[in-house]
Amino acid sequence: MHFVQINKTTWRCTGEGPRNHSTGKRRQITRRGKSKGEARKRVEKAIAELKKVYTFDAKITFDEFSQEWLKLYQLKGNKETTNEHRAYCISLLNRYLAKQKMTAISTIELQGVLNHLFENGTAFNTLRGTHNAAKMIFAYAKETGLIEINPVEATFVPKKKMTLEEVTTEETSKLYLETDELKEFFRYVDKHRNIIYRTLIYTIAFTGMRPGEAVALKYEDVDLEKKVIHINNICEKKHTRRL
CATH class of the missing domain: 1.10.150.130 (Tyrosine recombinase, N-terminal domain)
Incomplete structure (x- = not known):
C-alpha cells in the first residue's frame, strides 16, 4: 500500500483492489483517514467488499x-x-x-x-x-479465484479410430472445395479487375487442369466449337480436356 500525509490531520492510503471483471484492468482503491492506520483500514475494508462481489461461494455447483x-x-x-x-x-x-x-x-x-x-x-x-x-x-x-487449476486443460476429446479407407477419403476430401465453398471463392475471383486471371482461375476450376498447364495454353489449343481444350504438358504429350 502507498501512503501520503496530506496535512497534519489527514492521511491518504492507496491499495491494489481486484481487477475489473469486465475489462481486466487494474483497480486501485484510495481512502483517507485521520491517521495512517485509519486510512489503511478503510482501504482494506473497501477491497474486502469488492472481492466479495467478484468471487463465488466455494459451495457453488x-x-x-x-x-x-x-x-x-x-x-x-x-x-x-x-x-x-x-x-x-x-x-x-x-x-x-x-x-x-x-x-x-x-x-x-x-x-x-x-x-x-x-x-x-x-x-x-x-x-x-x-x-x-x-x-x-x-x-x-x-x-475469478474459485479454483486454482483448470481441470479441463488435461482432458481430450475421444475420437473414433478410422479405417484406412476412411483416412484416405478424409485426406482426399481436403483437396477439393464443397459447392458452397467454391461459390464463395468465385465471388472473390469475380471482384478481381484482371480478366486474364479470372479466366485462368475459372478454366482451372472447371477443367481440372494444373496451373502450369493453364498458363501454357495457346489460342490454337482451344476449340470453342467442339468445346475442347488441347493441353501440352511438360513432356509434350497431347491431352484433351472437355469444356
Missing part, C-alpha cells in the same frame, strides 16, 4: 456456475445459434455434473464424462463443442 457463465457469454454479441449450441453443450455436462461443487470436479471426472458421451454415440463436433464449453467455464472459475 456446476449447474449454478455454468448458468452464471452462460449469461455473461450471451452478452458478448455472439450469433444466436452459437449461444444455443453452448447452452446445449452445458445441458450435456449437467447430466453428470449438475449438483457437483465446482471446487470438487477433477480432471479424471471430466474425462470420464467425455468418454461416456463418446461411448453413447455423441457426434464428434458436439463432443468438441462440449469440451470447449467446459474449458471456458472452468477458465472463468480460475479467473
Whole structure:
C-alpha cells in the first residue's frame, strides 16, 4: 500500500483492489483517514467488499456456475445459434455434473464424462463443442479465484479410430472445395479487375487442369466449337480436356 500525509490531520492510503471483471484492468482503491492506520483500514475494508462481489461461494455447483457463465457469454454479441449450441453443450455436462461443487470436479471426472458421451454415440463436433464449453467455464472459475487449476486443460476429446479407407477419403476430401465453398471463392475471383486471371482461375476450376498447364495454353489449343481444350504438358504429350 502507498501512503501520503496530506496535512497534519489527514492521511491518504492507496491499495491494489481486484481487477475489473469486465475489462481486466487494474483497480486501485484510495481512502483517507485521520491517521495512517485509519486510512489503511478503510482501504482494506473497501477491497474486502469488492472481492466479495467478484468471487463465488466455494459451495457453488456446476449447474449454478455454468448458468452464471452462460449469461455473461450471451452478452458478448455472439450469433444466436452459437449461444444455443453452448447452452446445449452445458445441458450435456449437467447430466453428470449438475449438483457437483465446482471446487470438487477433477480432471479424471471430466474425462470420464467425455468418454461416456463418446461411448453413447455423441457426434464428434458436439463432443468438441462440449469440451470447449467446459474449458471456458472452468477458465472463468480460475479467473475469478474459485479454483486454482483448470481441470479441463488435461482432458481430450475421444475420437473414433478410422479405417484406412476412411483416412484416405478424409485426406482426399481436403483437396477439393464443397459447392458452397467454391461459390464463395468465385465471388472473390469475380471482384478481381484482371480478366486474364479470372479466366485462368475459372478454366482451372472447371477443367481440372494444373496451373502450369493453364498458363501454357495457346489460342490454337482451344476449340470453342467442339468445346475442347488441347493441353501440352511438360513432356509434350497431347491431352484433351472437355469444356
